[in-house]
Each structure stands twice: as structure tokens, then as C-alpha cells.
Amino acid sequence: MRKPLVMGNWKLNGTKQTVKELIGAFAEAANKAGDKIEVAICSPAVFIPLVEGAAAGSKLQYGSEDCDIHTQGAYTGENSPTQFKEFGCKYAIVGHSERRGYHKESNEYVAQKFKSAQDNGLIPVLCIGESESEFEQKKTMDICKAELKAVIDLCGIAAFEKAVIAYEPIWAIGTGKTATPEIAQDVHHQIREYLKSFDAAVADKVQILYGGSCNAKTAPELFGQPDIDGGLIGGASLKVADFTSIIETAAKL
């Protein structure tokens, strides 16, 4: 039985004040939800020490939105997985479509980030998903398989024993256009089938989150699908009522 995971992705948002308010509320909601689910927030790197303090002693976990492939050195502006680990991070998102798009990160580069995060004790959250035109051309699985294969080639299928996958159709991110539960379930199922072709036990165990305009209203039906193990939540993780309600939805599964 896979544990549902509800993860927020704040992107480039927040202030010292909102971090305190949001983390305080989410830590309380995570404690209330108990051990039935996992709850985490991935914040801008600069806020991680504040998140660490505000989440201390609670069940709320946290992580980074990205991480570099190196652990130290002359890489101006980057943050390393060892640094995130030192501040208590559990997760590192890698390969978010905003990084693949705006920062031209290739599948192979994302795989290196995945490896670096995992080698240094973080759980990588690998984001995969197709653009609107790729969706219309029915290329969803070609894109997802290529993004997964780059990681399998570099790290091996067993690496997914300690990783999370987030299927995020790019056309649904921040647009208000959530994939229907049927579309999302179908893709999640095919992702699991693809992983099964390498290792059935790993495929069965790995949490596959849905992301893309997932909110308090859409979460119940999405999370009710057999291959959807929770959500990667952008906009709604910046609102106390919405994210708390998503946590409660997952806790009822």
C-alpha cells in the first residue's frame, strides 16, 4: 500500500511573514493527519532555514525546488544537495517543467540532478509531463518515457525505490485546466506499466503524484484514482484553507 504524499511547491513566492503563517498552519494540519499520509513543502532555497525552524517538532517535511549536480565548488548562484540536507530537507524537486523550459535543462542533466540529490541523502521528486501541443499530438507517453529513461539509464531502476515521480502535464500547470481524473489516471497507469517493464516491485512501490492546477475542489476525485498517490501543488499551497483541505482529503483516503 503506497502512502499518499501531499507536497507543496511554492516556486518563486513568499515572504518571511507568509512562510511563518503557512508553515505554522500546515505543520498543524500535518500533525492532525497523523501517519496515514506524508505532507511536505518545497520552498525557495532562501526560506529553507525559516521553514526548518517553523516546522521543527512537527510531522511536516520540507525540501528544495531544485538542486545542483555538484556538492560544492565554483558554481555561482547554485545550491547543493549537501547544503539542503544540512538544513533538514527530505526532498528535492528535480526537472520541474519551469526549469526544463526556462533553464533549458535536458533529460540527461535532470538525471544528473536526480542522482546528485539521491547520492546525498535527499529523495528526488522527478517531474515529468508533456506540453499542450505534445498532448494534442498524443505524445504524452513518449515524453514521459524519455524523461524516465534518462534517469533509469544513469541511476538504474532501483533508484526509484527512494524517489517520487510527479506527473505534471505542462498545459495544466498554473492554468486552471486540471487534467480530468480519467486522463490523469490513464497516464499514471501507463507510467507504472512502463516502470514495470524494468522491475514490477519498484513500479508497485513508487509514489506517483499528480500536479497541475490541483486544488481543494479537484483533489478528491484525482486522489481517488488507483494510480494517483497524492499531489504536487503549486498555487493552492500558498493558501492556508486550500492546502489544508487537500491534506484532509488525502488523510481520508
Ligand code: PGA
Ligand atoms: P499549480 O502548479 O498547482 O499552480 O498548477 C503545480 C506545479 O507546477 O508543481
